[in-house]
Amino acid sequence: MPDPVVLAFEERTYRRSELAALTDGLATELAARGVRAGRRVALMSSNRPEFVAALFAVWQLGASVVLLSPAWKRAEVAAALALTEPQHAVGDQPVLAELMPMRHLDEPITPGAPASAVTPAGDTPADDTEAVLVFSSGTTGLPKAVRHTHGSFRAAVGHWRTVLELGEGDRLQIVTPPTHILGLLNIVTVLDAGGWLRLHRRFDIDAMLRHIESDGITVEMAVAPIALAIASHPDLESFDLSSLRYLMWCATPVTVSVAEEVTRRTGVGWTTAYGASELPVLACNDLRDGPLDTVGRAAPGVRLRVVSLEDGTVLPAGETGEIQAQSESLMTGYLPAEATPAALDDGWYRTGDVGHLDDRGYLRITDRAKEMIKVRGFQVAPAEIEAVLHGHPAVSDCAVFGVPHPADGESVVAAVATNQNVPAEELISLVGDTLASYKRPTEIVFVPEIPRLPSGKVLRRVLKERHGCTSDN
Template sequence: MIHRSPLPDVEIPDVPLTDYVLGGAAARGGKVALVDGVTGERLTYAELAAAVAAGAAGFARLGVGPGDVVALVSHNQPRYAVALHAALAAGATVTPANPVLTEEELGKQLGAARASVAVVAETAADKVRRAARAAGVRHVVVLGTHPELPGFDSLLAGGGPAPRPALDPATAVAALPFSSGTTGTAKGVRLSHRNLVANLAQTRAGWRIGADDVQAAVLPFFHIYGFTIILNSGLLAGATVVTLPRFELATYLRVLAEHRVTRAYFAPPMVLALATAPEVAEYDLSSLRYALCGAAPLDPDVTERAERGLGCLIRQGYGMTEASPGTHQVFDADFPDTPAGSVGRLSPNTEARLVRPGTGEDVEPGEAGELLIRGPQVMLGYLDNPEATAATLTDDGWLHTGDLVRVDDEGRFWVVDRLKELIKYKGYQVAPAELESVLLTHPSVRDAAVVGVPHAEGGEAPKAFVVAGGELTEDDVLAWVAERVAPYKKVRAVEFLDAIPKSPSGKILRRLLKERPPS
């Protein structure tokens, strides 16, 4: 059975990404495109368009063109957008990287991507310079100043016409993000200009972002969620994007209030913080119209608590790096009628199947199955990894998501769990996300994660890692869960931590928890 979007297919322009996103930027003139929520730095749309053209000319002077890769290693800031689109306009592929990666991790990504230029934030410049030298990167340019490295402004000041490289949007790789590696080795994901343009056109059909919107951008642009859904969706619509380098509750709330933010974007840890912070009530957040959470399943109870503080509904979307990323949306019009916890319906031009894991057989209506996706936003494949590509993409274009999903009678999708994270206790399948939701209802649990660990009787059993917000013992946790789940789902061990390890996008890094020595 093939599921389809309730919305009609949309037209996908056959143009490069920057042409699509910034094609109307110059005409918007003095409208503010980007604001740094900390420093106050601003870029108008006219300034952004001019800087991108100048930056593209600067990259061309460095010899950058089609076939080259530019690494962009930075936190969110207005100049991120300039560097990104200048490199794309020069014909290069951009590989975004997390600036908090270690030197070794950065070196691996730079080497695997075969980057020739690295554009880096001041705070990570020295580390990236060392990693770049080891990886054979020819040029390192700083978004700011550095005593020994050229600044990005030098690229903008050199003059010359902006290049117009000949690119086939369907085959030219625009972005090369590396998957999070939460369940294995990170892999370069080859996303074409058409993949990304398609996803922007698709999501725009359901999320009607306009020029009057102000978007808060704290989720990182080096992650595909921030890259597509926040930054480029906002610029495409002519909205104002307010950047923040990291999530700090007081600063974030101030930005929402001062900039009259209309659309907020969350990962689950942010929602949990907003649900439990009394200071939310101190800020005027009446401008908020929509709030979207992605990257990992969100507990409905936590969602409702956060909504009461924000005065705004929070709904989920769904996607993955390999799908540019969006595949499912709670459309703006459906926010009031969609239950918290659902990831909504399929985006236009997107097909889905639910199959029994390990088979190609469709599940019965109402049953959970592995989600398969097909659409123009699905990646070209993994970088230099045909085996992983073949294991993830079928010959007829279906993308295996590795997520267990069900569809209700209204055509709404619900994520049950990650297949690879399912715990098998005595042959029964136990979903960590379900147990985490139970744990988060305890008044003294601030955060929690569950993984499977070896168990003498069951083969594997759930172990809870808990961040306590008050007096709490292992017996308290065990009893709380045991009273609320079937016997085979009970947590068998508990370990207390100061913080749950998570990726920048908010996903629990279960691999790190599994690798911890027994307490």
């Protein structure tokens, strides 16, 4: 049976049998510690091969994984543990070890017997058993734990593999956190497809570009901060990126000017995808010529609809409302459980995103429902204003939010990070000359950087708090 190299980390590579043997060895050790079917295991780890082994080892024992972000501080970890109640812990973060007994991933793993399994996942767990709990991004308050069964997560892996057209010849690298749904989905899908994977301990733009060239990476995932780093790299043309089939923009709507700048400088095209922790793959664009201002069509096995923000009625093509989805990859529910009903509408997942479907089924996202700014009764989408500001050469990043206004309801404020001096009036005029007058910012706040989650989502709540206003949005 072929035994290809499937994983690389720093200078080390792992054949499929080696990864399976590490998984088996760690599963044996965890079983001796009491991990078994029906238990939950907290996993808080940086990007490393032992994370992959731990993930599959827990699944092999019929237990489920609670993924904790390695960026979290003690209070955040403690809250997540109280919510999910794992009985065991594995990881490489001291904060987790302070809160409960932890099997440290820096300790060596004794490999199991030479593995004959085709994949390191071992036996296939039943579809209805709990597989993983990932935390929602928490842009609007405390994050919730999203529960996926093996059936729902396997469906998501199948959808991702299909829309990306991944096969044995594909090579990806993971620079985003493995504890986020995108990082987890990429790792499992590449291994499921028989492809090759490089893990990076942390994001470094030069290392990422070098490895596209040296490893022959075929698909590169880029959340917004990564896309911005690529576009602004002064020596981008010095890297050979010709092995790439495409660049994938994930997690946030595309900033078209940034994507076009990368393509102009490298010749590599982009495609777009749309997903959520609750339903990991909603839509994906055509890999060859999909329009960048859309996130594509519904993934095979996924149904999309748009409903009125006012009364919830289903809207025809072209009309803007909340995006909803149905799929076998939908989460089982949240923890706390009482948060689940509000996320569903008669079996449809309420994304909270605002957009419309055109008559060809292409989905365009305009903004988050809770992030829409209401100015004199008009709905203002922050993303629309951000796209205009990103077109100014002095703007390196930006985020728009609303603040209370006694007469207008809300007014528009733009937080802007720049790479050179630019008058606020110039940026305000740019928006006013491009968009309707009510979308013009009343204030520009210059900031060193825009606070974002690892997924690239803007923490507007943080910007509002810094501005001196409190909001549930």
